Amino acid sequence: MPESLHQPNTVYLKDYQPPTYTIEKTYLDVAIHKGETFVDSTLNLVCRDSDAPRELALAGEQLELVSIAVDGEPLDKAQYRLEAGALVLLNPKLSFQLQTVVRIEPEKNSSLEGLYRSRTIYCTQCEAEGFRKITYYLDRPDVMSDFTTRISASKAECPLLLSNGNLLESGDLENGRHFALWHDPHKKPCYLFALVAGDLSVVEDSFVTASGRNVELKIFVEEKDLDKCAHAMNSLKSAMRWDEKVYGREYDLDIFMIVAVDDFNMGAMENKGLNIFNTSCVLAKPETTTDAGFQRVEGVVAHEYFHNWSGNRVTCRDWFQLSLKEGFTVYRDAEFSADMGSPTVKRVEDVTLLRTHQFAEDAGPMAHPIRPASYMEISNFYTLTVYEKGCEVVRMLANLLGPELFRKGTDLYFERHDGQAVTTEDFVQALADASDRDFSLFQNWYNQAGTPELTVTDHYDENSRQYTLTIKQFTPPTPECTDKQPFHIPVAMGLLGEAGELALNLEGNTPEDLPSDNTHMVLELTEAEQTFVFTNVPERPVPSLLRGFSAPVKLKYEYSRDDLVKLSLHDSDGFNRYEACQKLAMAVIDDALHAYTCDELEHFTPDARLLQVYRSLLLESELDQAMLAYMLILPSEGYIAEQQDVIDPIAIHEARRVVAAAIASALRSQFQRLAESFDPAQEYKPVARDIAARLIRNTALDYLMIKPSESNTNTCLAQLNQANNMTDELAALTALVNCDAPAVKALAEKQLEAFYQKWHHEPLVINSWLALQARNARPGGLERTKALLDHPAYDASNPNKIRSVIGVFSNANPVNFHGGTAQDSAAGYKFLADQVIALDRKNPQIAARLLTPLTRWRRYAESRGQAMYQELLRINETAGLSPDCSEIVTKSL
Ligand code: TRP
Ligand code: ZN
Numbered sequence: 001m002p003e004s005l006h007q008p009n010t011v012y013l014k015d016y017q018p019p020t021y022t023i024e025k026t027y028l029d030v031a032i033h034k035g036e037t038f039v040d041s042t043l044n045l046v047c048r049d050s051d052a053p054r055e056l057a058l059a060g061e062q063l064e065l066v067s068i069a070v071d072g073e074p075l076d077k078a079q080y081r082l083e084a085g086a087l088v089l090l091n092p093k094l095s096f097q098l099q100t101v102v103r104i105e106p107e108k109n110s111s112l113e114g115l116y117r118s119r120t121i122y123c124t125q126c127e128a129e130g131f132r133k134i135t136y137y138l139d140r141p142d143v144m145s146d147f148t149t150r151i152s153a154s155k156a157e158c159p160l161l162l163s164n165g166n167l168l169e170s171g172d173l174e175n176g177r178h179f180a181l182w183h184d185p186h187k188k189p190c191y192l193f194a195l196v197a198g199d200l201s202v203v204e205d206s207f208v209t210a211s212g213r214n215v216e217l218k219i220f221v222e223e224k225d226l227d228k229c230a231h232a233m234n235s236l237k238s239a240m241r242w243d244e245k246v247y248g249r250e251y252d253l254d255i256f257m258i259v260a261v262d263d264f265n266m267g268a269m270e271n272k273g274l275n276i277f278n279t280s281c282v283l284a285k286p287e288t289t290t291d292a293g294f295q296r297v298e299g300v301v302a303h304e305y306f307h308n309w310s311g312n313r314v315t316c317r318d319w320f321q322l323s324l325k326e327g328f329t330v331y332r333d334a335e336f337s338a339d340m341g342s343p344t345v346k347r348v349e350d351v352t353l354l355r356t357h358q359f360a361e362d363a364g365p366m367a368h369p370i371r372p373a374s375y376m377e378i379s380n381f382y383t384l385t386v387y388e389k390g391c392e393v394v395r396m397l398a399n400l401l402g403p404e405l406f407r408k409g410t411d412l413y414f415e416r417h418d419g420q421a422v423t424t425e426d427f428v429q430a431l432a433d434a435s436d437r438d439f440s441l442f443q444n445w446y447n448q449a450g451t452p453e454l455t456v457t458d459h460y461d462e463n464s465r466q467y468t469l470t471i472k473q474f475t476p477p478t479p480e481c482t483d484k485q486p487f488h489i490p491v492a493m494g495l496l497g498e499a500g501e502l503a504l505n506l507e508g509n510t511p512e513d514l515p516s517d518n519t520h521m522v523l524e525l526t527e528a529e530q531t532f533v534f535t536n537v538p539e540r541p542v543p544s545l546l547r548g549f550s551a552p553v554k555l556k557y558e559y560s561r562d563d564l565v566k567l568s569l570h571d572s573d574g575f576n577r578y579e580a581c582q583k584l585a586m587a588v589i590d591d592a593l594h595a596y597t598c599d600e601l602e603h604f605t606p607d608a609r610l611l612q613v614y615r616s617l618l619l620e621s622e623l624d625q626a627m628l629a630y631m632l633i634l635p636s637e638g639y640i641a642e643q644q645d646v647i648d649p650i651a652i653h654e655a656r657r658v659v660a661a662a663i664a665s666a667l668r669s670q671f672q673r674l675a676e677s678f679d680p681a682q683e684y685k686p687v688a689r690d691i692a693a694r695l696i697r698n699t700a701l702d703y704l705m706i707k708p709s710e711s712n713t714n715t716c717l718a719q720l721n722q723a724n725n726m727t728d729e730l731a732a733l734t735a736l737v738n739c740d741a742p743a744v745k746a747l748a749e750k751q752l753e754a755f756y757q758k759w760h761h762e763p764l765v766i767n768s769w770l771a772l773q774a775r776n777a778r779p780g781g782l783e784r785t786k787a788l789l790d791h792p793a794y795d796a797s798n799p800n801k802i803r804s805v806i807g808v809f810s811n812a813n814p815v816n817f818h819g820g821t822a823q824d825s826a827a828g829y830k831f832l833a834d835q836v837i838a839l840d841r842k843n844p845q846i847a848a849r850l851l852t853p854l855t856r857w858r859r860y861a862e863s864r865g866q867a868m869y870q871e872l873l874r875i876n877e878t879a880g881l882s883p884d885c886s887e888i889v890t891k892s893l
Contacts, residue, residue: 012374013320019138020053021045021092023145026190028135030115032106032122032153032197037115038066040101041135043145047094057086058098059132059139062114066101087136100136109133110797110842118263120222121198122158123276125269128319128378131190141189141316142421151197152179158197160220164188164272166254184272186252187419189315194271196220196259203229207237207251210244215251220259221283228283231294231686232258232301239302242336247410249309258282258301262763263798265845266382267300270307277304280764280800286684286725288765291694293726294686298340303333314417319378323370323446324424326382327390331398334391341688344574345626351549351575354392356639358384359451359554363642364856365892367449367478371424376887379845385449392552393445396490397428399522399550400442401435409434441526442488449478452487454525456557460540467495467537472529473553479891489525492550494572495534495541501572502541507533519572522550542566547573561587561609568613574627581617581631584610585659589640592655601654606662614663618670626692629699634660637814647859649814653777657706664703674700675715680722691727698731705735705744713744720751726765729755734772756793766793767804774808781816782828785809796839799846806835810853817853818864826867829854833871836885837878844882851875851885855892869893 022045029040045056065082068075070093081088087100109116114133115124124134132139149163155178161170165184172178200220207215217236219229236258243249253273264278281300284293310332311325338346361367361384368381370390375381398406409431416430424446432439452475459468471491475484495502501519523532542563546555559567559580564587567580588606595604617628634656641647664671674697684690701719704712713736720732733755736748752773759765770793774785788794788805795801810817810832817832819825832854840847854875857868875881876889 010374010376011378013318013371014373016318016320018048019140019143020049021047021056021138021143023138023143026137026145026147027150028147029150030134030152030195032151032158034154034157035105035107037104037106037122038101039104039135041099041137043098043137045092045096045098047092050094052092052094054091056089056092058089058136059085059129060087060102060136061085061132062109063102063104063133063136065136066103067099068101069099070096072097072099085132102135104134111845112263112265112799112843113845115195116263118261120157121196121200121259121261122153123198123259123261124193124195124271125265125276126193126271127191127269128322128382129191131193134193137190139190140318141191142318144187144189144315144419144421146187147184147193149182149193149195150179151182151195152177153197158199160196160198160200162194162196162220162257162259162274164192164194164274186272186313188272188312189421192270192272192312192315194269194274194276196274196276200259201226203233205233205237207240207256209240209250211250213250213254215240215253216255218255218257219282220257221279222260225260225279225283228285228288231284231289232282232297235298235301236305238298238340239305239336242302242339243306243309243332246335246339247309247332247407247414249414251308252313256305258304262800265799265843267296268304270304270311272308272312275304277301278800280767283764284686286686288726288759288762290727290730290768291686291691293764295337295341295691299333299337302336303329306332306336309414313419314414315421317421317423319375319381320371320373321423322378322381323386323390323393324422324427326387327370328394328427330387330391331394334395342624342626342692344578345624345630345688345692347548347575348578348627348630350388350391352636352639354384354388354552356636356642358388358552360638360642360856361385362389362449362451362478363476363859365479365858366855366888368480369445369447369449371446373447373480377848377883379884380848380887389552396445396551397431397439397442399492400490400524401431401437405435405437406431439488441486444485444487448475448484448487449480450475450484452484452489452551452553454489454491454546454553454555456543456545456555458543458557460537462540465535465537467534467541469523469532469534469543470529471523471525471532473525474528486526486528487551489551489553491523491525491545492520492547492573493523494520494544494547495537496544496566496570497539497541500570502537502539505535505537507535520547544571544573544576546576546579548575549579559583561607565609565613568631569616574624578627578631581613582635584613585634586640586643589634589655589659592659593651595658596651596655601658604658604662606659611663611666614667615670618667624692625696626688629692629696632663632696632699632703634663638812641814641859644859646861648861649818653815660703661706664706667703671700671703672712675704675712678715678719678722678728680719680724682724684725684727694727694731698728698735701731701735702738705739708739708741708744713739713747717747717751726768730768730772737772737776738778740778760793763800767800770794770801771804771808774805775812777813777815779816781809781813782819782831785813785816786831797842799843802839802846802850806832806850810850818860825864826870829868829871833875836875840878840882840885841880844884847882848884848888851888855888857892 024044027042031038106115106117113125113130151161161180163182165182168181168183170180201223203219205217258275260277260279260282262279267281268277284297306329310328316324412434413430428439452473455472457470503518504521564580564584571577588610595601637652640652716732716735723729817828819828836847836850854868857865
């Protein structure tokens, strides 16, 4: 690659210009040979102006130009120029046919972008800007073209030849080769192009759409994985039905294909009619896949399917609009999963992810609005902010409108913009037009980064029976903007009295504005400070605020611990019960952190009110068992860290450990009863009820294994050896491996090895096996993690393996990553930096993602922060650093 390509430059949203040319038709002839592939491309280019420009640049990277012709005439050297990243045509005609032939080497493409080889399969990944590694093109999403693709390859090596749309023709060629010709009837941007060639087996099914059209459904996998496709297929059919029912959206081709590949940078990709998946997001069977794995498959299959409308039929004008398709599609898949299982449980899981990781992103050097104003490398903006916060923003719109008006709005959006490449404003405008609402202030959610803080104070006046809530909003500065405008924030709420929920009479509200049950409402904040007065309030209430996590904000209200006990046990909002319980647990952990600082942690006893809440919850017969489990699980070390001004990972680990041990001993008999309810004969089903039962049982097992009796260890061992499913098997192994008790150590080692021997032929199981070791908080984690890199199961070019070991170690094992003491912490940082530097040469996208923990150096005390900073400097000085890593490092220094 020419050195000039490594000069990262910034692209700005404000500089957007429509394309000067469109590509009416794209004809690709892709000839795959051993070690080299020839791409013969014929493009019909038409200028959109009456005057042709002096130059036209087509993006292209790592291409070897073999020939070039315009309207059938070879171009001579004076008519074009090759520069870094582009082919520039000089004095192009208003309308012409460009034919180029390029040579590429997919076997050597380790970036997993463009056309590459994953084990035995040739496949593509074009989003965001990978198509330019296949041929010279106007590689931008607002250029939408009619694609015809001819693929040819050896019939023995690649019996299967797939691309987007419908198969027009196929047949044999000379020399043992064959071909297939595909045409996609829907115009699309090139990022949705896909091609697959290889030897795969197929699982087939079909779906009849609401209007009666038959769609063939095919999932292509390696033959050994044919028994792991049923769940993905069922999920796909459920998603297709759901999108018809909830959004009125039907599928629009006669065939829908999913291909599973091992080497993939992300979860999956929504290429038109030909989704390509990371095997981890499609394969599932009870013996090898955990409950979380089953749910991930269901969610990702639905997500990619839903993109057919939110992304493909209506696409993005430019990459700044990424959240247009991702935020909306994450919202759609979250609502789908909620409908398939338990809505409150799904909400708790999503909010936990958002608050642990997206809030950290918003508080770090890479903070950006869900629609960034600029970027250097777009791959770096496939973030929790664009996806998860983007989903929260759509959720707020949906909640502000209610189901009928939101549906009216999305209908208008899909109808108005079908076949177009549009912006987030177009999305919000369609919702505003359909509902007659004014969302101009709401647009700030798209333009401002940072997590707003709501500070709530209240006052109850016994004489006037008035209750006053004052809410202030403030958003801390982020790199792109220091002075924030107020946001439009919906605050769902209720008031709890002694005997239950109180009726809400909001001053200034006419009675018909109020919901019928009168105990739940949504306050809309639009200013920096607002006051809400409730009249006829018979007693001093406890406010239940931000129900269902109605906005992605931090809520600050001085709850007493008794208030939290009350909300934990009695709030009618399931999410806020969870939230109150977590707040109470957080208060107890804060006590423990304080004791750690005073060197009194050894004698720590937790506030009895937390145990009292837990005891009551354990007795509640109606409570969803998954909710019970999530209420009993202490906030993660990552979540606790997010709450601190200065993060001390060791203090957090010790404090949390001591609180957990105290809970385990106080609730020993309850946990024992739960853990011993394991029944190896029960048939495995990945349904909400059973998932919840396993979760609470395994939560109890985790607690017991902090300080296990011999009988506890035997319970754990029995589950490990008798489980008929990976959820219970892995939970038991994890509990055993995490156990600090010296008596268990040798046993754990033995079981780890036995597990490997049992499952070494299943890569996805081995990913979990690697991850549970990388996550293990026991001393010596860095050495153990380094040893994993030398294990035969490790593969330094497979993103799943890299994430399972290096990603998990540096993100989910803080006590080992940050070292035992502040002095020896540099070793973990150096390890990560070495890995990033080595990986960057092969796969910049993955290297850049791995970097994240180091970018948070400002959150740590001087000694640690400086050691992290030094490693960032060292990465920054690496010759030939990719634009991906370069952007993140320079923004973090
Ligand atoms: N659009 C994909 C999704 O559904 C994201 C994606 C898949 C992606 N592979 C990628 C983005 C590679 C960048 C690079 O979320
Ligand atoms: Zn997506």
